[in-house]
Amino acid sequence: MNLFADIRALVVASLDQLAAEGVLPAGLSLDAVVVEPPRDPAHGDMATNAAMVLARPAGRPPREIAQALAGRLLADPRIALAEVAGPGFLNLRLAPAVWQGVVHAILTDPGFGRSTIGAGQRVNVEFVSANPTGPMHVGHARGAVFGDALASLLAHAGWDVTREYYVNDGGAQVDVLARSAYERYREACGEAPQIAEGLYPGDYLIEVGEALKAEYGDSLLGKGEDTWLAPIREFATARMMAMIRDDLASLGVKMDVYSSEKALYGSGRIEAALDRLRALGLVYEGVLEPPKGKTPEDWEPREQTLFRSTAHGDDVDRPVKKSDGSWTYFAPDIAYHWDKIARGFDQLIDIFGADHGGYVKRMKAAVAALSEGRVPLDIKLIQLVKLMKNGQPFKMSKRAGNFVTLREVVEQAGADVTRFVMLTRRNDMALEFDFDKVLEQTRDNPVFYVQYAHARVMSVLRRAAEAGIAADDATLAGADLARLSHDAELGLARRLAAWPREVEIAARGNEPHRIAFYLNDLASEFHALWNRGHDETGLRFVQEGDQATSQAKIALARATGVVISSALAILGVTPANEMR
C-alpha cells in the first residue's frame, strides 16, 4: 500500500475522464504529473502539479484545469477538500478515514513499506573491498555500513540484491604483506625481526608469524623469497580475510560473494576482457599526453596499451599495462566488472572511498563499453570519518600501524550505534564520529532519540497489559480506529503513511541516509504526541476505563513501533524494547 501512488492513480484516472469529456485534449502525456506532500502542511495533505504541467500542452490556463480536476476528485470519498492554489497547484485534504486506514494497513499487511519498484531486477552491490593486508579501520566501517544498508534498502524495494566483496589479493601489496609476515615468522622462531621501511609494522601480524611457525616449523628460515613468498602470501592473505570477515561480522555485515582479483590472473579473463574491448576499437597502443598544467618531473612520452575511455565520457584514455608489462590495477578490474555483467546483473553499484573519485569515469566507461550501454553502474563515494573524543580530534597514525580499527569502534560504541550514526549523513559528506556524543542519552543523539521512541511504544503495550486491556496485534487490527480523531493523532498517521514513499525515494537514489532522517522525523512526531499527553490526558494512549478508545490509540502506537522497527531493520539496527 502506497497512499501517494493510490492518489496519483486517482488523479490520472480523473484526468482521463476529463479528456474523455473533451475538457482536455486527448493523448496528453501524464508522466510529469506527481502527487507529493507539500512542504507546508497548511497546504494540505497532498498536492499535485497536474494542472501546471498540462497547461502548455493543453493550451488552457493552469488554474482552470486545476478547478476542473478538483471537481472530479471531490467525487471520491477519500478526498475531503481540493483547493486550487498559487500558480496552479491543487491541494488535497484527505478524509480522516484514509489515515485511520493506514494504521490498520500497518497492523495487517506485513508488506507495508515494501515496494516493487525494483521489479525483481538483479543488482550487484560491491562494497568494502579492502586490501587483505590488515584489519579494517573506521573508513572501511563507513563503507561497510553504507553498502550493507543500501543493499537492504534495495531488497526492501523489490530488487534482487547480491552483496559482494572484491578481494584485492593480486597486486604488489600482498607481496609486502608476505614479507612483513615472514619477519614475524622469523621473530616467532626466535630471530630478531627486521621490519624495513615500507613493510607493515602492525602487531596484528605477530600471531600470523606464530601460526606460520606452527605450520612450517623452522623450515622456511634462511631460505630465499622464491621458496617462501608464494606460500606465505597465500597463508597471510587467508588469515587477513578471516580477520576481515570477523570484523564485518562484528558490524553485522555478511557478504554473499567474495571475488578474488588474483583468480583473474592467469585465467585468461583479463586478456579476454581486453580483447573484447579491442574488438570494439577501444584498446590500442598509444602515447599519453602529460597531465595538463602540472607535468611530473620524470615524465617521458611512452607507448603503452590504453583503453579508450574517452569514447565513454572520460577525460583521457587510461593505461591497462605498466611499463614493466604487468597489468595496472584497472585491467583486472575491467575483467571483474565484465564478469559481473556476464553473471547477468541488470544493474551494478560500486562503493568506493572518496580518494578513488578519479577512478569513477574510467570504470563507468569500461562498464558502458562492455555492456554496450545496457548495464548502468552507479558509483557512490564515501567521505572521510573524523573520529572525535570529547570534542577533540582522535588522532590516528596509520604509518605506525596503530590506526583506530573498526573493531575498536564497535567495541566502544556498539554495532547498532556505529551503524546508525554512520547512516545519519549523506555518503558524500564528511562524517564526525564522536565516541562520547554517540553514547549520550539526549535529544541531540539521533540513535537514542529513535530508540527511545520505540521503547515508549513497547512501554505502552506493557502498560496496556497491566491495565487489563487486550493489545495483541489481532485485537488491535480490529480496533475502532474512527476513535482516532485528534489532529495530533492523525498527524502521526500521516507520517506513517509517508513511509512507503520514503522507501521508494531512498531506493531510487541509492540514498539510505533518507531512512535515518525519516526515522528521526517519525520519532519526533511520536514524542510530540506522547508529550501532549502530559497536559491533555485525552491524548494518552491508555485511557483508563475505556477499552475501545485505548485500543484505537494503542493501535496507533503499535503501528508506529512496527514502522520504526522496519526502518531500523533496513539500517541493520536492533530496536530497543526499553532504555537502560
Place this chain on the structure above:
RNA sequence: GGCCCCGUAGCUCAACUGGACAGAGCAGCCGCCUUCUAAGCGGCCGGUUGCAGGUUCGAAUCCUGCCGGGGUCGCCA
C-alpha cells in the same frame, strides 16, 4: 593547471532529484514542568542557499564563469 566532490541559520545537517514562504536539531532568548517512562515541554529569534550571470511559469537544485575547502592526476590499489 585538468577532473571529481563539497559550500545552505552562530554550529551540525536536511530539503521528496525543477515546485509554493528554504526546514530540523543544538546554541541563544522567553515561558512552563517534577512527570501515563526518568534521561524534559512549548514558543521566539535566526537566511542575498559562497559570488555573478543564464535557462523558465518556477532554481539551493540545471548551464556558464569566478571564489573558498577537500580529493585526485601513466609504471599505488
